[in-house]
Amino acid sequence: xxxxxxxxxxxxxxxxxxxxxxxxxxxxxxxxxxxxxxxxxxxxxxxxxxxxxxxxxxxxxxxxxxxxxxxxxxxxxxxxxxxxxxxxxxxxxxxxxxxxxxxxxxxxxxxxxxxxxxxxxxxxxxxxxxxxxxxxxxxxxxxxxxxxxxxxxxxxxxxxxxxxxxxxxxxxxxxxxxxxxxxxxxxxxxxxxxxxxxxxxxxxxxxxxxxxxxxxxxxxxxxxxxxxxxxxxxxxxxxxxxxxxxxxxxxxxxxxxxxxxxxxxxxxxxxxxxxxxxxxxxxxxxxxxxxxxxxxxxxxxxxxxxxxxxxxxxxxxxxxxxxxxxxxxxxxxxxxxxxxxxxxxxxxxxxxxxx
Amino acid sequence: xxxxxxxxxxxxxxxxxxxxxxxxxxxxxxxxxxxxxxxxxxxxxxxxxxxxxxxxxxxxxxxxxxxxxxxxxxxxxx
Numbered sequence: 001x002x003x004x005x006x007x008x009x010x011x012x013x014x015x016x017x018x019x020x021x022x023x024x025x026x027x028x029x030x031x032x033x034x035x036x037x038x039x040x041x042x043x044x045x046x047x048x049x050x051x052x053x054x055x056x057x058x059x060x061x062x063x064x065x066x067x068x069x070x071x072x073x074x075x076x077x078x079x080x081x082x083x084x085x086x087x088x089x090x091x092x093x094x095x096x097x098x099x100x101x102x103x104x105x106x107x108x109x110x111x112x113x114x115x116x117x118x119x120x121x122x123x124x125x126x127x128x129x130x131x132x133x134x135x136x137x138x139x140x141x142x143x144x145x146x147x148x149x150x151x152x153x154x155x156x157x158x159x160x161x162x163x164x165x166x167x168x169x170x171x172x173x174x175x176x177x178x179x180x181x182x183x184x185x186x187x188x189x190x191x192x193x194x195x196x197x198x199x200x201x202x203x204x205x206x207x208x209x210x211x212x213x214x215x216x217x218x219x220x221x222x223x224x225x226x227x228x229x230x231x232x233x234x235x236x237x238x239x240x241x242x243x244x245x246x247x248x249x250x251x252x253x254x255x256x257x258x259x260x261x262x263x264x265x266x267x268x269x270x271x272x273x274x275x276x277x278x279x280x281x282x283x284x285x286x287x288x289x290x291x292x293x294x295x296x297x298x299x300x301x302x303x304x305x306x307x308x309x310x311x312x313x314x315x316x317x318x319x320x321x322x323x324x325x326x327x328x329x330x331x332x333x334x335x336x337x338x339x340x341x342x343x344x345x346x347x348x349x350x351x352x353x354x355x
Numbered sequence: 356x357x358x359x360x361x362x363x364x365x366x367x368x369x370x371x372x373x374x375x376x377x378x379x380x381x382x383x384x385x386x387x388x389x390x391x392x393x394x395x396x397x398x399x400x401x402x403x404x405x406x407x408x409x410x411x412x413x414x415x416x417x418x419x420x421x422x423x424x425x426x427x428x429x430x431x432x433x
Binding site: 091092093095096119120121123124126127128130131132134135199203216220224227325326 | 362364366368395396398399400402403404405406418419420421423
């Protein structure tokens, strides 16, 4: 689709509006590029203003902090904006309609993929869960969606891409989807529908009801992208700064030999330890990835680090408290067990392949 | 009098949606009764899979995210 056809769709007096938006978007993107290219000189200049020796531990930690904070926030803004536009083409109701009646296996794959693309916030987790299950989507398929949605998100992928590199980002995407598909499939095979809370089992809905499409113009979608930036960046910036501060401390103070001994590929026990540590930790991808970057740089094994990251993001207490409303404790335990095992497998596999 | 239900368990966007509904109705001079539905079981019965949702006179018109202002006005006038 060309801009011309998009512009034509806006029609009449809105056409000029459309080009104004596109021009504005272009200017902002160019500005973004200029600012991004100046990050290193500006961060070095900031450190030079402070009364610290650049080569000292403190100087290194500060330089890392001044460079990474704006870099991460800039990257995140761009990614969240782009993803906000992509997500405007998806909705939970349409995803549900696509999943109804598909056979398990294939449906798990689709659910995990759609989990990445469908707009989702954890406050919607319960309505989504009930909406899926009561429309006849199997429990395991619903879980594939609910595991992938928070774990494989644009914030995680974008930051990994920007800070650690595309290989690790792609790996995380592949294995994150893999864990969601396999864990959902296993939960489906266990036939645990009886372990839902009683009131959930009783709900009868009109299966797969759809709402009349809301016609969105391209300007609407750009606005949704901006909304997403305001909402997500506005919410996670504090986590980013906290994560980068911790990353900066690791960067400046933790000796590499110690890191290799604790989180290196030879320390097999470090994978389960990383997963266990990640469960009670609550942060989102934005906070944990700067830490991941620093850990990797200091010689932590990739598998151990990925396992830690997946555990922090996918297995969190707040989400379980939300899901507790619809799942019995037994079912939550199975969920943690299956997903945790999947993450462990990813960690070990990686350390074996790349260790 | 239009009967409007805002479905949502109390997230920030659900409150924002309720405010938008009231503002739009006031602007158009339409008499409405707004009810907030926060109970998950009751929300589920409307068949939506994402919140906030808007139901006008028993018909679901919107689910997930904030509604568009002009769309909201159209629904209220319908």
